Amino acid sequence: ITSHIFDMVHKQISNLRMKEFDNVQNNFAEIILSKVNEWQNENPDIVTDIAINGPFSDIDTNTLFTIYRLVQESLTNIQRHSNANNVTITVERIEKFIALIVSDDGYGCDLDNSTEGFGLLGMKERVIECKGLFKTVSSQGNGFAIYVLLPCNIPTGAKEK
Numbered sequence: 001i002t003s004h005i006f007d008m009v010h011k012q013i014s015n016l017r018m019k020e021f022d023n024v025q026n027n028f029a030e031i032i033l034s035k036v037n038e039w040q041n042e043n044p045d046i047v048t049d050i051a052i053n054g055p056f057s058d059i060d061t062n063t064l065f066t067i068y069r070l071v072q073e074s075l076t077n078i079q080r081h082s083n084a085n086n087v088t089i090t091v092e093r094i095e096k097f098i099a100l101i102v103s104d105d106g107y108g109c110d111l112d113n114s115t116e117g118f119g120l121l122g123m124k125e126r127v128i129e130c131k132g133l134f135k136t137v138s139s140q141g142n143g144f145a146i147y148v149l150l151p152c153n154i155p156t157g158a159k160e161k
Contacts (some may be wrong), residue, residue, distance in 0.1 A: 014146060028056040032091060039075045046078070050089045059098060060153040066126050067091060067100055067150065073119050074102040074146055079144050082144060083104025096152050103145035116125040 028051040040048050056064060063114040071089060078084055084106030092099045120136065123146070132150035 020096040028052075029054060029091075030061075031068060032089075035068065035072060036089060036151045039079070042046060043079055046084055046087055048089070051086075051092070053092045054089075054099070057091060058152070059093075063098060063130055063150050065154050066130050067098060067148075069126060070100055070123055070146070070148060071102065073123050076107065077119050078102075078104050078144075078145070082108075093152070098102070098150050098152055100148040101145065103143060106141045108140055108144050110140050111138050 031054055033050065036048060036050050039044070049126065071091070074089075075087075078087055082104045084104035086100070086105045088103050090099070090101040124134045127148055130153070131148045132148060135147040136145065137147070138144040
């Protein structure tokens with residue numbers, strides 16, 4: 001039983017690390033596009049528009065992994081809660097920052113009278129850990145949007161773009 005549990009935990013850790021992230025700086029856009037395309041195949045009735053503007057090659061892995069996880073959680077929330085017809089995702093390098101915007105035209109919610117779920121709370125915690133900014137905008141019947149701005153955290157010795 002212990003061996004089985006160990007194998008399951010090892011597999012989950014491997015999934016969390018993702019081999020694609022070994023060289024994330026050079027294929028970040030492709031990793032994000034792959035995740036969005038996978039989600040689009042599971043949700044063919046939702047029109048998804050994505051824009052990714054780099055460069056990302058000098059940004060540390062943790063920052064890029066955080067953006068990936070935020071996109072992943074946003075798509076999960078849209079699938080589960082929004083009843084959206086359209087989703088827009090923008091990932092953009094803006095000098096020393098990386099910005100993420102994910103918006104949908106679904107149900108939305110009244111942010112003043114809603115309890116924050118674990119998904120949004122986890123997203124906010126990831127952003128705070130990276131010393132970034134996290135904002136949600138929504139109202140009942142008018143969709144939902146997440147705005148994130150993270151510092152690029154350029155590793156020592158890397159050329160700044």
